Amino acid sequence: MTPKEKLNLISAGEVRVRFAPSPTGSLHVGSARVALFNYLFAKQNNGSFVLRIEDTDKERSSSEFEKDILNGLSWLGMNWDEGPKNGDYIGDFGPYRQSEKSSYKKHIEKLIKDDRAYHCFCSQEEVEAERQYLMARGEAPRYNGKCSQLRTEETEEMIKKGKKSVIRLRVPLKKVKFKDIVRKEVEFDSKIMGDIVIAKDLETPLYNLAVVIDDYEMKISHVIRGEDHISNTPKQILIAEALDLPIPEYAHLPLVLAPDKSKLSKRHGAVSVTEYKEEGYLPESIINFLALLGWNPGTDREIYSINHLIKDFSLERVQKSGAIFNVKKLDFINGFYIRQKNIDDLTQICIPYLVKSNLISKDDSGNYRAGDSQREISLDFIKKAISLNQERLKKVSEISEFTDFFFQDNLNYSKDLLIWKDSSKEEIVSCLDKVYTILSEIRDWQEKEIEGKVMQEANSTGDRGKIFWPLRVALTGKKSSAGPAEVAEALGKETSLERVKEAIQLLKE
Numbered sequence: 001m002t003p004k005e006k007l008n009l010i011s012a013g014e015v016r017v018r019f020a021p022s023p024t025g026s027l028h029v030g031s032a033r034v035a036l037f038n039y040l041f042a043k044q045n046n047g048s049f050v051l052r053i054e055d056t057d058k059e060r061s062s063s064e065f066e067k068d069i070l071n072g073l074s075w076l077g078m079n080w081d082e083g084p085k086n087g088d089y090i091g092d093f094g095p096y097r098q099s100e101k102s103s104y105k106k107h108i109e110k111l112i113k114d115d116r117a118y119h120c121f122c123s124q125e126e127v128e129a130e131r132q133y134l135m136a137r138g139e140a141p142r143y144n145g146k147c148s149q150l151r152t153e154e155t156e157e158m159i160k161k162g163k164k165s166v167i168r169l170r171v172p173l174k175k176v177k178f179k180d181i182v183r184k185e186v187e188f189d190s191k192i193m194g195d196i197v198i199a200k201d202l203e204t205p206l207y208n209l210a211v212v213i214d215d216y217e218m219k220i221s222h223v224i225r226g227e228d229h230i231s232n233t234p235k236q237i238l239i240a241e242a243l244d245l246p247i248p249e250y251a252h253l254p255l256v257l258a259p260d261k262s263k264l265s266k267r268h269g270a271v272s273v274t275e276y277k278e279e280g281y282l283p284e285s286i287i288n289f290l291a292l293l294g295w296n297p298g299t300d301r302e303i304y305s306i307n308h309l310i311k312d313f314s315l316e317r318v319q320k321s322g323a324i325f326n327v328k329k330l331d332f333i334n335g336f337y338i339r340q341k342n343i344d345d346l347t348q349i350c351i352p353y354l355v356k357s358n359l360i361s362k363d364d365s366g367n368y369r370a371g372d373s374q375r376e377i378s379l380d381f382i383k384k385a386i387s388l389n390q391e392r393l394k395k396v397s398e399i400s401e402f403t404d405f406f407f408q409d410n411l412n413y414s415k416d417l418l419i420w421k422d423s424s425k426e427e428i429v430s431c432l433d434k435v436y437t438i439l440s441e442i443r444d445w446q447e448k449e450i451e452g453k454v455m456q457e458a459n460s461t462g463d464r465g466k467i468f469w470p471l472r473v474a475l476t477g478k479k480s481s482a483g484p485a486e487v488a489e490a491l492g493k494e495t496s497l498e499r500v501k502e503a504i505q506l507l508k509e
């Protein structure tokens with residue numbers, strides 16, 4: 001397909017976008033946001049979402065990171081239409097890994113043949129010295145163009161002699177203008193660029209050249225990426241012009257910032273999608289949260305499913321200024337989606353966390369057992385323990401600290417915790433004695449019944465805290481939990497009575 005035909009294709013409106021991560025680290029939340037905006041734009045335009053692995057930096061790229069990126073995207077539900085898949089590729093425009101492509105050479109040769117690029121034999125030291133000189137004079141560091149003057153014969157001679165070279169683009173002096181869907185008109189002066197290096201040799205393109213060739217060969221219509229790439233865009237446009245290739249449309253997304261407005265990095269906490277997954281954030285929460293990182297829906301609405309996003313998202317409503325990554329908002333959204341889960345699904349999501357914390361295990365016959373005692377417990381019991389905490393969970397990983405007392409026999413709390421405000425030890429012992437008697441007389445071990453009977457006593461005591469506080473601590477070993485009556489019902493009468501008795505003993509020690 002000629003560049004002209006390609007242009008026709010773009011104007012025919014076929015949307016083809018790409019997410020082009022370099023596998024030099026795990027999937028960063030900022031990159032996942034770039035992937036999401038591409039994905040949403042593709043889906044709402046019946047277009048294609050292409051995944052391209054930019055692994056030309058062999059030293060820093062690894063297949064482990066690539067795997068992490070692919071797994072992260074799949075877990076988030078962003079399935080790509082083209083790209084690497086199960087050890088192979090899907091799509092007609094592969095290979096989708098830059099390291100496996102062989103088509104760069106012909107483009108580099110064409111640039112040289114057309115005199116749009118040239119071999120540069122200057123040593124790194126020479127180039128660096130020139131940079132330093134210009135910077136000391138307060139000028140933009142750029143190549144002085146020495147080798148651009150070489151005649152073809154001189155160049156050939158040097159190559160014959162085995163002199164090492166790189167390939168530089170002849171950068172014309174001009175204002176490079178482009179329309180950006182987010183930033184509107186953008187203009188760069190090529191003067192400050194100098195002749196940029198675009199390839200290490202005829203077979204090894206550098207980032208900017210590889211991107212231009214790949215975007216062309218993969219028929220990319222829109223380049224949607226982070227603003228950190230905006231200074232690359234004029235370079236890529238100049239390269240595309242030199243190769244006589246069509247220019248895609250651009251949208252540069254605002255950077256993802258930490259609350260202190262610096263670029264979000266490891267020192268601010270978790271930054272990879274895998275870390276968030278392990279902490280117990282649901283994929284639908286992360287998608288919802290990432291969508292709001294830079295996209296302004298124009299309403300107060302904060303909850304968006306992926307299908308709503310496909311419908312409502314628009315690149316035109318992406319803001320220019322940096323987007324603050326606010327974990328509290330993520331927690332709020334995650335809490336919402338956790339509450340939406342039916343209890344069977346939530347239980348299956350929580351079980352691995354309980355197993356990891358050694359609170360439960362599964363024996364060879366598939367029965368669940370409680371952590372320390374190894375007594376058999378039913379799935380219903382686990383479900384009950386989880387459902388009592390569904391309302392308060394913000395992250396699935398919190399399930400272990402919220403429910404440990406259901407699975408452990410030894411609660412290990414300090415006896416001071418049993419004391420309500422300025423009550424005396426003796427008062428609390430007497431309250432717990434009364435609670436013990438009341439509980440032991442209950443036949444119908446149901447939350448309502450338990451709550452009613454204990455409440456009667458609490459009301460007659462005058463200060464309900466004197467009854468409910470030590471009861472809660474006795475049952476859970478904690479200051480906060482689901483209501484003591486609900487907990488008592490779930491634990492069962494026998495365990496509840498035992499725990500009240502243990503609390504009384506503890507106070508008497």
Ligand code: GLU
Nearest residue numbers: 020021022054211225229
């Ligand atoms: N490989 C680049 C990165 O990981 C993205 C290149 C692009 O989107 O043009 O930052």
